[in-house]
Every structure is written in C-alpha cells, then in structure tokens.
Amino acid sequence: xxxxxxxxxxxxxxxxxxxxxxxxxxxxxxxxxxxxxxxxxxxxxxxxxxxxxxxxxxxxxxxxxxxxxxxxxxxxxxxxxxxxxxxxxxxxxxxxxxxxxxxxxxxxxxxxxxxxxxxxxxxxxxxxxxxxxxxxxxxxxxxxxxxxxxxxxxxxxxxxxxxxxxxxxxxxxxxxxxxxxxxxxxxxxxxxxxxxxxxxxxxxxxxxxxxxxxxxxxxxxxxxxxxxxxxxxxxxxxxxxxxxxxxxxxxxxxxxxxxxxxxxxxxxxxxxxxxxxxxxxxxxxxxxxxxxxxxxxxxxxxxxxxxxxxxxxx
Amino acid sequence: xxxxxxxxxxxxxxxxxxxxxxxxxxxxxxxxxxxxxxxxxxxxxxxxxxxxxxxxxxxxxxxxxxxxxxxxxxxxxxxxxxxxxxxxxxxxxxxxxxxxxxxxxxxxxxxxxxxxxxxxxxxxxxxxxxxxxxxxxxxxxxxxxxxxxxxxxxxxxxxxxxxxxxxxxxxxxxxxxxxxxxxxxxxxx
Numbered sequence: 001x002x003x004x005x006x007x008x009x010x011x012x013x014x015x016x017x018x019x020x021x022x023x024x025x026x027x028x029x030x031x032x033x034x035x036x037x038x039x040x041x042x043x044x045x046x047x048x049x050x051x052x053x054x055x056x057x058x059x060x061x062x063x064x065x066x067x068x069x070x071x072x073x074x075x076x077x078x079x080x081x082x083x084x085x086x087x088x089x090x091x092x093x094x095x096x097x098x099x100x101x102x103x104x105x106x107x108x109x110x111x112x113x114x115x116x117x118x119x120x121x122x123x124x125x126x127x128x129x130x131x132x133x134x135x136x137x138x139x140x141x142x143x144x145x146x147x148x149x150x151x152x153x154x155x156x157x158x159x160x161x162x163x164x165x166x167x168x169x170x171x172x173x174x175x176x177x178x179x180x181x182x183x184x185x186x187x188x189x190x191x192x193x194x195x196x197x198x199x200x201x202x203x204x205x206x207x208x209x210x211x212x213x214x215x216x217x218x219x220x221x222x223x224x225x226x227x228x229x230x231x232x233x234x235x236x237x238x239x240x241x242x243x244x245x246x247x248x249x250x251x252x253x254x255x256x257x258x259x260x261x262x263x264x265x266x267x268x269x270x271x272x273x274x275x276x277x278x279x280x281x282x283x284x285x286x287x288x289x290x291x292x293x294x295x296x297x298x299x300x301x302x303x304x305x306x307x308x309x310x311x312x313x314x
Numbered sequence: 315x316x317x318x319x320x321x322x323x324x325x326x327x328x329x330x331x332x333x334x335x336x337x338x339x340x341x342x343x344x345x346x347x348x349x350x351x352x353x354x355x356x357x358x359x360x361x362x363x364x365x366x367x368x369x370x371x372x373x374x375x376x377x378x379x380x381x382x383x384x385x386x387x388x389x390x391x392x393x394x395x396x397x398x399x400x401x402x403x404x405x406x407x408x409x410x411x412x413x414x415x416x417x418x419x420x421x422x423x424x425x426x427x428x429x430x431x432x433x434x435x436x437x438x439x440x441x442x443x444x445x446x447x448x449x450x451x452x453x454x455x456x457x458x459x460x461x462x463x464x465x466x467x468x469x470x471x472x473x474x475x476x477x478x479x480x481x482x483x484x485x486x487x488x489x490x491x492x493x494x495x496x497x498x499x500x501x502x503x
Contacts, residue, residue: 010445011446039484041438041443041488042438042444046431047432047435048435050387050409051431051435052410054496054497058492062488062492102499106496154387154388154389154390159392192390193352194388199386202431203423204462
C-alpha cells in the first residue's frame, strides 16, 4: 500500500461527497491509502483571493504546514479550486521567502512553512504517479461503447507556470485515463472553457450561459456524458442543467461523472457504491451504452489537436 | 494631453505593477484577451481597455468599473497573451487596491458578487470550513432574494447533495486568530 496525504476540501462533505467516496474506492483498487490532513481548514477559494491578499495565502499555508508533519511528501487534492489555491501558495512561498515569513506570522501554533510537500490534483496524481498502464491493468469491467467528453475547466492546467501539468489549451490526461478504462474520449473543443465557477450563487445567469455552451458542445461532439475532476464544474453542469434546458428550450440530458466514478465502475466496484443517485441528471441512459456498441478500432487516427497537445508536452 | 506613464508620474500604473508583479506597459493592445475572456461581454471595460486605462493613469475609472469583479481568474487570457502578461493578477491588483481605498461600485451585480464573497469568508472565519447550504441561505437573506434557487432545494436535499449539519473545526480558534493577524497585515502595508 502506497500512502498519500489527502486534502478533501469542504465540498467533499457536501455537494461532491460522491467524488470523495469513489476516489477512495478507486484508490483502494490501485493500492493507495489516503491520509487526511488532521484538522484541515477551508482553502478560501475563491473568495479569499478575490477580497484580500494575506488571507488568500494564510488559509492554504496552514494546510501546507500541517501536511508537512505527516510522513508522505505529496499532497493529493480532490477539488480543482483547492488544488489551485494550495499550489499558488506553495509556488509563491517557495519563490519569495520574505512573503513566506510574513504570511507565516498568521499561523504561529502549527509551525513554520518549510516547502517540503509537493501539491498535486488527484487527476495529476492518477496520471503521473499511478500511470495509465497500472490503471489499465486493474480494469475488469471495461467501459467499451461509452463516449465521453473530458472537461478539465480552468484550474487543473492553468496557469501553466503554476500547475506545470498537461496543456493549458488542450489537455489529454483525463482523455487517456478514460480510454484506459475502455471508454472513447470525443474531440471536445470546450475542454478548458470556464463553467462560471464561483458565480454559481451570486451570478447564476452567467453560469447558465457558460455552462450551457459547454453542454451543447459536448453533445455535438457525440458524447453520452461529460467527465470532470472538479466539484464546482460538476455542480454547475449537473445541478444547473434543468434550468439551462428550460431557458434554451432544448433537451440536453447529459450526465456529469467524476472521473473517479468511472474508474471505480471499470474496476468492478458495485454500482450501488458509486452514488449515481446523487446526480440530478440521470445516468442510466449513458451507462446503457457500455458493451452495446462495437469496440473502437485498435488505433484510431489521432486528431490534429491530440498530436499538437502531445508535441507541446514534449 | 494624456501621455503613457513612462515618466514616473503615473503612480497608479506603478501601484498596479508593484502589486501584480506584471508590467502593464508591455501590453500592445492586440485584444486577444478580450476574444478569449468568457465574461468580457459583461464587463464595463474588457481587459484590453483596462490595460490601456492603467497606462493612462485613469485610476477612478478603473476602480469603479465592474471588470475586476467579473474576472473569474480562469487565466485563459494570460495563457494566450503574446506579451505573457498576468492579466488576472492585474485585475486582482485593481480589485484589492479599490477595496483598500474604499471605492464601491454600487451596481446590483457587483453588490451581489461582493456580498457572496463576504459571506463565504465570514463562514470560514466562524467554522474554519465552508457549509454550502448555510451560505446559500445567508446569501438569499442578505441580498433580500429569499426564493433564489429554492426550486433546486428539494431535489438537492433529497439526494443528500447538501448536508444540513455544521461541524466546526477543532481549531476554529486558530482560524479566528489567523483572520485577526491577516487583517492587521493588510492595514500595515
């Protein structure tokens, strides 16, 4: 069993509980054990950095310092917003010791920041540390026939100098994971468009407009479902979908999976444990495609975009 | 005549550059940021215009615009900027400076966006974590819009998407102190 320090984030106990629990199921199969940061606090996303600089660094810094007390030196983060704030804080603290010293005065009791812990999103951890081959080797229930549009949103790959992961324009890591699970990833131009993120409550019309376009493009790409790695993307695309349909007068019916749900499904975990009942848009129609269609041809011709993304990686 | 702020007289340009770590003077007005920005259509001035306004020292106009409140920090613009300017950091610098100097944009949308962030930070101060249901309820009460999103509530609650309980953090005290120190740091700058 490998160990990984884990920052669940606030939504893991609320709107994205199924992300958290299916992540744990999938990682069990992959022989990774998660160790929660004891007494972790909210990272402040997005509000802290919108309103004030010091608090925006202080909230994540406390978690980084607490994580340094654990044995493992990599922190895996489920939520994309938490990941981004934690990584921004880490990069800026490491680059600027004077800033680190100033922010450290806000967290006396917990200790001093040393920069020992690396920060990764769970998508990055699955892709880089576990690897496609290992993921493939654990598949007992291939998702053949299921076509998915992989949606990364803004924060998992941008800005490049902070995340240092995948392509900021046309990432492929989640696509490759889904393909390793047996599903087919569609060519999807809106992979990294913003869903409206933290405007979900305060500026709902903007979210409905932006998320509406993403849903429409995913449908046009021929996908049966969208796959995400961010709780806010999931809730904007799933929970707001009925209202988006009502406004446009067009039925979309696009279920929004966490990539961990599909991993757990392909690894043979029972469907009842995947918490599909929490979804607002029903998933049954999309899942019915599994095993129905003919398997995808051995090596489909790579699209220009996939080739571009690859060359950028190298 | 308005001149670009190269003679050191444009204190606003200097303040924004210092705070953001970017160099706004490098912007050559290509407008790629505007085409990329998912919310530029809602802004009083899209990012390209804000950049030019900073160069011209139009401080009040920048502070009072809604642009920096609409910026989602998605970083699509900075990824495509041919001058590699960190535009979201510039937007953030303007926002922080405007807050520090007590400039208030009183339009309904900006009020609501700001209120949301204040409620969020309040909640974290009290509990150390964020509780979505409470936050939504408080937002509706404090913006006097009681029925917003209520049609989503029954389904979301039934599906257990939004838990009712609030478990305060063991070290909620540490977070309260963190807020106090951070506020002091903010004032001493």
